[in-house]
Amino acid sequence: MTTAGDSYDALPYPSYPFALTHPDRLHVLASLAGLSPAPVERARVLEVGCAAGGNLIPIAVDLPGARCVGVDASRRQVDEGRAVVAALGLENCELLHGDIAELGPGLGTFDYVVCHGVYSWVPRHVQDAILGLCGRQLAPDGVAYVSYNTFPGWRMRSMIRDMMRYHARQFDEPRTAVAQARRLLDYLAKNAADARGPYAALLEHELSLLRRQSDAYLFHEHLEATNEPLYLHQFVERAEAAGLAYLGEASLGETRRTLSPELADDVGRGSPAAVQVEQYRDFVINRSFRTSMLVRADRPLRAVAAPEDVTRFLVAARAERRAPREDDPPAPPDTPPGPEFMTLAGKVVRVHLPLVVAALEALDAAWPRALAWDELEAATARGVEGGDEGGDPTTLRARLTEQVLELFADDHLELRPRQPAVAERVTERPRGHPLARLHAEAGLVVTNARHEPHELDRLERELLRACDGARDHAALAAALVEAAQAERLEVTKDGAPMTDPAELGEVFERVLPGKLRGLWRRSLLVG
Numbered sequence: 001m002t003t004a005g006d007s008y009d010a011l012p013y014p015s016y017p018f019a020l021t022h023p024d025r026l027h028v029l030a031s032l033a034g035l036s037p038a039p040v041e042r043a044r045v046l047e048v049g050c051a052a053g054g055n056l057i058p059i060a061v062d063l064p065g066a067r068c069v070g071v072d073a074s075r076r077q078v079d080e081g082r083a084v085v086a087a088l089g090l091e092n093c094e095l096l097h098g099d100i101a102e103l104g105p106g107l108g109t110f111d112y113v114v115c116h117g118v119y120s121w122v123p124r125h126v127q128d129a130i131l132g133l134c135g136r137q138l139a140p141d142g143v144a145y146v147s148y149n150t151f152p153g154w155r156m157r158s159m160i161r162d163m164m165r166y167h168a169r170q171f172d173e174p175r176t177a178v179a180q181a182r183r184l185l186d187y188l189a190k191n192a193a194d195a196r197g198p199y200a201a202l203l204e205h206e207l208s209l210l211r212r213q214s215d216a217y218l219f220h221e222h223l224e225a226t227n228e229p230l231y232l233h234q235f236v237e238r239a240e241a242a243g244l245a246y247l248g249e250a251s252l253g254e255t256r257r258t259l260s261p262e263l264a265d266d267v268g269r270g271s272p273a274a275v276q277v278e279q280y281r282d283f284v285i286n287r288s289f290r291t292s293m294l295v296r297a298d299r300p301l302r303a304v305a306a307p308e309d310v311t312r313f314l315v316a317a318r319a320e321r322r323a324p325r326e327d328d329p330p331a332p333p334d335t336p337p338g339p340e341f342m343t344l345a346g347k348v349v350r351v352h353l354p355l356v357v358a359a360l361e362a363l364d365a366a367w368p369r370a371l372a373w374d375e376l377e378a379a380t381a382r383g384v385e386g387g388d389e390g391g392d393p394t395t396l397r398a399r400l401t402e403q404v405l406e407l408f409a410d411d412h413l414e415l416r417p418r419q420p421a422v423a424e425r426v427t428e429r430p431r432g433h434p435l436a437r438l439h440a441e442a443g444l445v446v447t448n449a450r451h452e453p454h455e456l457d458r459l460e461r462e463l464l465r466a467c468d469g470a471r472d473h474a475a476l477a478a479a480l481v482e483a484a485q486a487e488r489l490e491v492t493k494d495g496a497p498m499t500d501p502a503e504l505g506e507v508f509e510r511v512l513p514g515k516l517r518g519l520w521r522r523s524l525l526v527g
Contacts, residue, residue, distance in 0.1 A: 015054025020250040020291050021114045022451045026143040028415045034302035035141045038111035041065045046110040049118035053081030053095055058447045060093035061435050068093045101129040109137050113144040120149040120228050135242035144294040153288025154229035156202050161222045177223055178215045232279050239294050247293040253411030307401040314370035317363035317413035319343050343412040356403050358383025368422045368523045422449045423525040426516045430525050431469030440464045448523040458489055463515055477508040
């Protein structure tokens with residue numbers, strides 16, 4: 001019988017960072033709910049199902065004073081992660097090979113427990129063990145993060161999964177099974193093309209998503225023996241049985257939907273109000289995935305965050321002005337005019353309040369650094385000086401706190417408990433993020449200082465490798481020339497490769513400032 005660990009040994013799942021799971025994020029959200037979580041700098045962090053450590057190892061790099069422990073059933077992936085831990089010389093990160101269902105109190109208590117991409121994909125007794133571990137070993141004001149597939153969005157995907165498993169059931173080798181599953185997708189796309197009605201439309205939508213996914217995703221998401229989606233209210237009931245309470249979602253912007261008045265009137269009858277509101281939102285948006293946070297059931301929680309609480313945190317935002325485009329959809333009726341900004345995760349926000357415009361411009365000027373509240377308040381006041389919003393400091397602070405909390409809730413900016421370990425500017429001898437440099441050398445997706453994955457082109461990859469903190473800009477350009485001569489880079493002129501070192505040096509010296517700024521803006525250069 002093939003176990004979950006065996007299947008991940010045969011076809012490892014790519015191990016990436018997930019910003020929503022970082023203790024920084026969990027600390028802020030728990031604090032806004034009225035808890036007093038442990039300072040992240042010396043936190044105890046457990047990841048259940050850590051794979052090769054793609055999520056946990058960057059946390060350990062980022063928080064050298066924290067204790068980070070990961071557990072996974074795949075020996076191959078744990079061994080790969082241990083090799084990275086050793087290469088980085090990390091003393092605060094330990095990856096363990098073991099059965100999640102057998103984890104006991106010997107591990108100790110933890111301030112932050114992360115279980116991403118595991119819960120729906122393991123049998124029920126392991127699911128219960130995960131929640132039981134959180135209930136037993138979570139610190140008094142600790143936070144657990146558990147992600148899972150959810151209904152109603154997974155109803156259609158469950159149907160396609162059943163079809164794929166039926167077709168691939170006779171093939172034991174994972175890559176062969178995936179190849180056969182892809183054949184089925186092509187068959188469905190071809191033969192459903194002439195179909196009409198809701199089923200055909202839903203099928204076409206799902207197939208277009210699946211055909212872009214990796215082999216590892218298709219196998220572990222759709223061909224594994226276990227994939228159990230469930231409704232939010234069912235997950236919360238299980239968590240409550242383990243002595244836990246539902247805190248909310250780590251992905252705030254995905255749940256910010258307004259219920260119609262007639263439905264909102266009934267919220268609170270039956271299941272707890274917060275859970276019921278979220279459940280109805282799932283019904284409205286056909287949600288398929290959740291990133292739920294849990295706390296101990298004996299901890300009192302605030303239902304609504306107080307705007308003034310945001311002043312306890314640093315604020316960060318990448319907010320670049322965006323020019324209107326011809327293909328933009330028309331603005332909703334009665335929308336006030338104002339500039340548009342491209343903010344975090346590629347989201348667009350239209351702003352009509354001068355106070356918010358000034359705040360976003362100040363934050364973008366500081367990016368990738370975060371601003372302390374006093375810095376943000378002073379910069380915003382300067383930006384609206386002389387206007388209706390720039391007079392009374394007390395009024396300005398009250399309005400600014402409300403707007404910052406609103407923007408945070410919509411995932412347009414970050415609240416952070418500490419300054420990210422990014423360079424304040426592009427220095428004469430820039431230093432790349434240590435883990436990102438290691439990943440760049442291996443040709444992998446790199447992880448930045450904000451716990452985000454980034455794809456780099458060949459030039460960016462070679463430049464990041466060379467940013468060791470010892471080379472100045474001239475030496476960096478020389479390193480790129482060496483990479484071109486070693487055929488790791490190709491620079492062409494009139495369709496032919498350039499080989500002259502002097503010409504190559506001129507090219508790299510010209511592009512170097514822009515490329516370094518790009519790495520810096522993506523938080524890949526550290527202080």
